[in-house]
Amino acid sequence: MNLPRVKLAALPTPIEALPALSAYLGGPQLLVKRDDLTGLGGGGNKVRKLELLIAEAQANGVKQLITTGAAQSNHCRQTAAAAARVGYSCHLVLVRYPGGSQGGNLLLDDLFGAEITWCEQEERDTVLKQVFDSEWQAGKRPYLIPYGGSSPTGAAAYVLAFDELISQGLSPDAIVFPSSSGGTQAGLVLGARKHGNRVRIIGISVDEPGESLQEKVANLANDASERLLLGEEIKPGEVQVEDGYLGGGYGVVSNLERDAIRLFARQEGLLLDPVYTGRAAGALIDMIRKGVFKAGEQVLFWHTGGIPAIFASQYADSLI
Ligand SMILES: Cc1ncc(COP(=O)(O)O)c(C=O)c1O
Numbered sequence: 001m002n003l004p005r006v007k008l009a010a011l012p013t014p015i016e017a018l019p020a021l022s023a024y025l026g027g028p029q030l031l032v033k034r035d036d037l038t039g040l041g042g043g044g045n046k047v048r049k050l051e052l053l054i055a056e057a058q059a060n061g062v063k064q065l066i067t068t069g070a071a072q073s074n075h076c077r078q079t080a081a082a083a084a085r086v087g088y089s090c091h092l093v094l095v096r097y098p099g100g101s102q103g104g105n106l107l108l109d110d111l112f113g114a115e116i117t118w119c120e121q122e123e124r125d126t127v128l129k130q131v132f133d134s135e136w137q138a139g140k141r142p143y144l145i146p147y148g149g150s151s152p153t154g155a156a157a158y159v160l161a162f163d164e165l166i167s168q169g170l171s172p173d174a175i176v177f178p179s180s181s182g183g184t185q186a187g188l189v190l191g192a193r194k195h196g197n198r199v200r201i202i203g204i205s206v207d208e209p210g211e212s213l214q215e216k217v218a219n220l221a222n223d224a225s226e227r228l229l230l231g232e233e234i235k236p237g238e239v240q241v242e243d244g245y246l247g248g249g250y251g252v253v254s255n256l257e258r259d260a261i262r263l264f265a266r267q268e269g270l271l272l273d274p275v276y277t278g279r280a281a282g283a284l285i286d287m288i289r290k291g292v293f294k295a296g297e298q299v300l301f302w303h304t305g306g307i308p309a310i311f312a313s314q315y316a317d318s319l320i
Contacts, residue, residue, distance in 0.1 A: 003156055003228070004055035008082055009047040010039035012164045015300070021267040027288035028297040031172065032270065033165065036277075036305040041081020042108060044074050044305020045184050048161055049154035050082040053145055056153055057088075062143035064089045064135060068128050070251065071097040072275070072314065074306045075148050075181075077105040080114035090114040091135060091142070093128045095121050097314055104312025148181025152223035158187020159194060159228060166195055170300070174293060176284045177302035178276035179203030179213060179241060184304060186220035189239055193232045203241045204280040207250035210243035217241070245283040251275045253318040256282035261310075261319060273306030274315040280304075 014037065018030040038047035057065065065083045069076040069092070076092045083090035092109060096118050109116060119127040128144075135142040146154070179185040185203040192199050205213050214236040221234040247254045257278035264270045264281055272278045284301060293299050309315055 003052050003153070004059060005051045006054045006058065006086065008040045008051050008054070008085060010037065011048075012168060013037050015165075015168055015170060018268050018270070018301075021264065024263075024267055025285065025288050027295060028173070028293040028299045031170070031298060031300045033300055033302045035161070036271075036303045036307055038305070040085060041078050041112060042305070042308050044078055045158075046075045046078040046149045046305075047082070048157040049149035049183060050078060050145075052153045052157050053149060053151070054082055054086055057143040058086075060143065061141060062088065063141040064091060064143065065145055066091045066093070066128070066132055066135065066142045067145040067149075068093040068095075068124060068147060070095050071101040072105045072251070072309045072312045074105060074273070074276070074309065076114070077108045077112070077308065079145055079149070080109050080112035083114070084112045089140065091131055092116050093124065093131055094118055095124055099314075102313040104308045104310070104315070106312065108308055148183055150181035150183030150186070150220060152220060152227045155183040155186040155190070155220045155224040156228055158184050159191040159224060160187075162188050162191020162195065166197070171197065172199055172300040173297040174200040174202055174299045175302055176202045176204065176280060176287075176299060177304055178206050178280035179217070180206050180208070180276065182213060182216040182220050184302075185217045185239065185241075186224055188302075189217065189234055190221040190224055190230065190232060193234065194230055201240060203239070204245055204283040205241050205243040206276055206279050207246065208243070210241040211236075213241045213243070214239040242283055242287075245279055245286070247279075251314075253278070253315060256286070258319055260285055270303075271307045271310065272303070273309045274319060275309055276306045277303055
């Protein structure tokens with residue numbers, strides 16, 4: 001089924017070999033899928049989701065996008081850029097970082113013209129509803145993009161991304177990437193099922209115990225399957241999540257992320273972000289060292305973006 005889609009991303013994103021890193025780690029052959037290069041507003045995985053989500057919004061005569069996330073949310077930054085691209089206004093509800101946050105994605109939110117309402121974590125849903133209601137009453141015709149862009153429609157974008165991978169002629173043994181709101185993983189799992197492809201799709205949880213993330217991903221995949229008329233059913237037990245790398249919690253940078261970011265940068269000139277891809281790469285390195293992958297295997301690291309966060313005041317010092 002062809003879902004309505006607004007062209008926002010530079011696709012297909014390249015797939016590159018990582019020969020120096022593969023040799024350094026002495027494990028499987030490593031490749032990277034560059035979704036950090038989706039283009040719009042600094043790139044990242046949400047641009048793919050927004051192509052479908054904005055098409056859905058346009059069909060409803062919407063004129064404003066509202067969404068929510070952390071102070072340094074990549075999702076919010078990409079939503080703000082997408083709104084600017086299609087001529088909508090954008091209102092972001094961001095969770096305040098203790099001590100404040102500056103630069104990075106926040107600077108870009110401002111450049112893209114987004115209005116920001118700050119809130120505390122526990123009042124987020126209430127504030128989001130208040131913002132939506134007051135924008136609605138003001139006649140702004142708002143559309144609520146769900147957290148992380150992970151509605152069934154957003155997840156469907158990663159079914160299309162899996163189609164793209166297949167069309168690039170690749171069939172890796174495993175795909176490793178950060179998983180949080182679950183849309184990316186749901187789409188990839190469903191995409192693999194659609195193609196009858198047995199690749200191991202390993203989501204590295206950045207902020208949630210494995211069991212609840214498995215359930216979230218399976219639910220999203222099943223709803224996306226319905227949306228795409230695929231007739232597939234994914235069970236939570238069929239979703240592979242690694243939750244052994246949560247460390248100090250969401251966005252807490254430790255040696256795992258710092259060492260991975262520095263290693264990818266020095267071996268391959270490739271940038272990762274401190275919250276998502278840095279943690280997933282740290283997990284990948286640890287799994288290689290523990291022998292999870294065989295030497296002859298091909299492992300694709302799906303780079304989901306997030307690089308602007310490196311330049312945020314709350315992270316920059318912890319990377320040195
Ligand atoms: C850079 C980056 N990687 C991965 C993710 C997680 O993707 P998903 O929310 O689809 O699980 C996010 C979500 O914000 C992100 O910003």
